Amino acid sequence: MDDAIAVSGLVKTFGRTRALDGLDLTVRTGEVHGFLGPNGSGKSTTIRILLGLLRADAGTARLLGGDPWRDAVALHRRLAYVPGDVTLWPNLSGGEVIDLLGRLRGGLNQKRKAELLERFELDPRKKGRAYSKGNRQKVGLVAALASDVELLILDEPTSGLDPLMEETFRACIAEDKRNGRTVLLSSHILAEVEALCDRVTIIRNGRAVESGTLDELRHLHRTSIDVELAATPDGLAELPGVHDVKIDRGHVRFDVDAKALDDTLRYLTKFGVRSLVSQPPTLEELFLRHYEGVRS
């Protein structure tokens, strides 16, 4: 099957700022794809190009097999979008906005809407101006999730939601995934990404710096080893792929690149391994490394 989203070499400049600088992004049909990156890295710009709101300066973007700018209206019938900051019309009630956006998209599943209102504990009778930030997000989420569409484009959709509602959101997306919907999820919440996403793309300064499944990403990074040896391991620090070695007599700690792990462990056994603790990189470390711009 075709990829739901296929972006390559996308460039977008605003005046002198280069918001996107050759971005590549592939979202396979039926997967939940995490889209991560620090503030201002170009996530929202990418999403707006995919929605046909902004026009790319260079590169190609395909969405559900169409051109996001030229075929915008036809494509929009097949997708739903939730912005990171849902703004509502002050004089329309939440229920009216949900129905309106659903109808403008081409239809709303009323049964699903009622169910979602209940699950998100949202009062649809309040006027737009009376909702809190979290409740505005819920209005946007219900409007999107209650639409029978193939693709959900979510730009930090859970900002302002409390942990319980965050949990509800995860359950909803998990169901959608089982039903075969494709989801592009831009997020900062790592637990959310870890729980939901099949694959992730990390973007920084308008470029994709990493893309793949979480396991694949972990493999690209160093494992921390904490090992108790019978003898002092001379020459460990000189092995390729071994970093930050700290030796306290038989107690040794170091980081090792995933591809050097096998050789290093073989080397260690020569010194009589008494105990060994290995720790794969946590997601936090993985992301922080990218967010801070330190490449491993």
Next chain:
Amino acid sequence: MTGTGKLVRLALRRDRLLLPLWIVVLAVLPMTYAASIAELYPTAADRQAYAAGSASDPSYVALLGPLFGSSLGALTAQRSGMLFVIVGLISVLTVIRHTRTEEEAGRRELLGAAVLGRHAGLTAALVVTCGADLVLGLLVTLGLLGQDLPAGGAVAFGLAFAACGWVFAMVGAVAAQLTESAGGARGIGLSVLGIAFVLRLAGDAGDGNVLHWLSPIGWVQHIRAFAGERWWVLGLAAGATAALAAVAYPLSARRDLGAGLLPARPGPAAAAPTLRTPLALAWRLHRAALLGWAVGLAVLGVVLGGTVDYARTAAEDSKQVSDIMDRLGGAGTFTDSYLAGVMSLVALAASGYAIQAALKMRTEEAALRSEPVLATAVTRTSWTASHAAFAALGPALGLAVAGVAAGLTYGLSVHDVAGQLPRVIGAAMVQLPAVWVLGALAVGLFGLLPRLAPAAWAALAACVLLGQIGAILQLSQWALDVSPFTHIPKVPAAPLAVTPLAWLVAVAAALAVAGFAGFRRRDVPVT
């Protein structure tokens, strides 16, 4: 009250253009009235004839207020009567702008978390507004002294302006506590102002009527500046100011931030079946403003229609007036020229609506509310068209309503409704192409140069200046030709010329098409 000083500075910074602008305009007007009355009625006998004649005409008194003498000062005071309503209007709006609007937008919350007393916001808004009213009063006094009017009267008249502003600033302060939305608070404040105007009008309509003593606008006029000042009347205004403050502050202290005293009404849980198109959404977003403008234009029609026959009598009193009217309204019989002139004023107001409706698109875009709609199966063209429809048809409705209102009022005053109504409606509707040009300009700017879209207001201001004073300043014709209103035939004084109207429609269409095309091609949102 902690932090009031800082908030005052913030408000002055935000209003650094608006505040001086309205103060100067309002302060200059009484002075120019005095100068023009002195020029038109140079001798005491002239002024007495004018005072006994048209200035005592019931429709004139109803519109402007009572006349207490035939001195230049007393005539100026009456002529300036409408300005009290404007001072009240601006005072109400300024206070609400710096209190409830801030609160609704959530900016007040940001500040409230800083070192700021509970009453600092309200106090700062009142200090700024009342201070501006006081400066206005001072300038009015100085201006009238500059026209060699008696000092006592000039001081009383200046204080009347300040007092009127203060009372309505407090009305705004109370209204801001009542509702959660700034729109609702404005509605309450403006209703109070409207009632005050009607009570004043009713009170001055007949002898022995005391209704104007229930109206702050009535009070300040009955200070009788330049006609044996009654200073004690200022005490009424001071008392009302203090009383309203005594209501506003406890209300502000008792309620929560963001909450209003009147409960917010819940909306429907589901959308009506009709709410399914961009046009249906636009109707929800535009209808309140459309209704407000239609009512406003109807009132303007009634007021101006009521002055038509008065203008004829006034013209018979003064040769100079009829000369000026000839210049303003063009050739033809006097009332017909006057009608054409009046309708060009109505058309300027209707252009205000057209621009506001077109720029609603810009507001929607900047608030990021256009984005979710354009991410559905709505084309950019249909979204633009849904708003542009209001910019095009709204002014047509407004002009029609104003034409009917003015036609009925004028027709009744000369006992010829059947004859005058169609002529007056025609005089109103013939203005539509010029109004469309301004509305289409706003659409064009929105599509092509969105950041410059508010410049459409500057274009309207230029048309006002060219139309109202261009002829008097004897500007050259090419300068006057810049304004679309210059090209509107002076119906009913002149025959209906179709060619200029067709040209104006073509220009409007070209501007609108450029705007539609520009918006289809550009990035959204441009912020």
